[in-house]
Amino acid sequence: MSDPKVRFGTRCVHAGQSPEPVTGAITTPLFQTSTYVQDGLGRHRGYEYGRLQNPTREAAEANIAALEGARHGISFSSGLAAIECLVKTVAAGGHVVSEENTYGGTTRMFTQVLDRLGIEVTLVDTRDEAAVRAAVRPDTRLIHLETPSNPLMRIADIEVLARTAEAAGALLCVDNTFASPCNLNPLALGADVVVHSTTKYLSGHSDVLGGVVVLDDDALADELFFVRKSTGPVPGPFDSWLTLRGARTLHLRMERHNENGMRIAEFLESHPLVRRVHYPGLPSHPRHELARRQMTGFSGMVSAELDEADARRMAEGTRIIRLAESLGGVESMICIPSLMTHASVPEDARLRMGITNGLVRVSAGIEDAADLVEDIERALSHKDRI
Secondary structure, three states, X not given: OOOOOOOHHHHHHHOOXXXXXXXXXXXXXXXXXXXXXXXXXXXXXXXXXXXXXXXXXXXXXXXXXXXXXXXXXXXXXXXXXXXXXXXXXXXXXXXXXXXOOOOHHHHHHHHHOHHHHOOEEEEEOOOOHHHXXXXXXXXXXXXXXXXXXXOOOOOOOHHHHHHHHHHHOOEEEEEOOOOOOOOOOHHHHOOOEEEEEOXXXXXXXXXXXXXXXXXXXXXXXXXXXXXXXHHOXXXXXXXXXHHHHHHOOHHHXXXXXXXXXXXXXXXXXXXXXXXXXXXXXXXXXXXHHHHHHHOOOOOXXXXXXXXXXXXXXXXXXXXXXXXXXXXXXXXXXXXXXXXXXXXXXXXXXXXXXXOOOOEEEEXXXXXXXXXXXXXXXXXXXXXXXX
């Protein structure tokens, strides 16, 4: 079911899955096992040990790979584990150029953990292609993007940066968590590798942690499998089952996430207390036309700039939209990144990028859009919570 002629929604439901051969069960079983009985010394049925292989995990990997139009999917226990494995594989002792406005945990890993392994990371604004080219060195092995970025919704030109990476002999990796494969397919635009926190839109129900790397390169896929096998950051069978369960409805959920994100962005842009809205679906976004060219939808992620007091009132005053550090779930969530998801980023770097205490990030869920807008309006209107 990885046939590209099969449309996206059909791949969501069927890719990587077949009826279970013994019983005919239509849902991929949960193979909750740590090991497998072998037929004899040196003779097994393709499965030896849970860290190496698991049928449920393989089904989820094949499904997500098909959604990105890739040959290989390698899943991990978290999105950070996926990025760490990729960077250690392609850039051990080398240099990485990364978008500066990434998830705070990614920045922390790049600058406070991987640097101990001799991996140097240069953070740049990847909207500035000249700055990316200037940051590239002879030992650069990877250019890493988030687009849209977290939390400022920056849009990088994947096709242009793919050419930059190729000229440098480096790989281009795109973290596609904020868009999902429903809205953006980086491999089709020239990227070499795509990563996801499957915790977010792919799983979609705020009940599992996970990550995945998808790619076409056979040799790199073999190396990633080897490193994962050797270091162990695999998702458990139930985690994989939940991820696969969620991905089967991705196309339906993303339609509502996209719609609700646009409705919230339009409302916030019209509100007198809001100074600026960051949402690539708005014509006011500085790279709206680029977003329209490389995306088919703009997701449910919206950020807005307010006075700090108004931002706090909004974040703490909603009753349907929950104050929480995550995104991409069926339920709407809100946070102030400078105090939550990006608190580990040095203050001077946050402020330089515009991540102030007045910046609010909303993950629009799949509730009724009118209720979400009314919830925000109530929170900003000084009315008491009900």
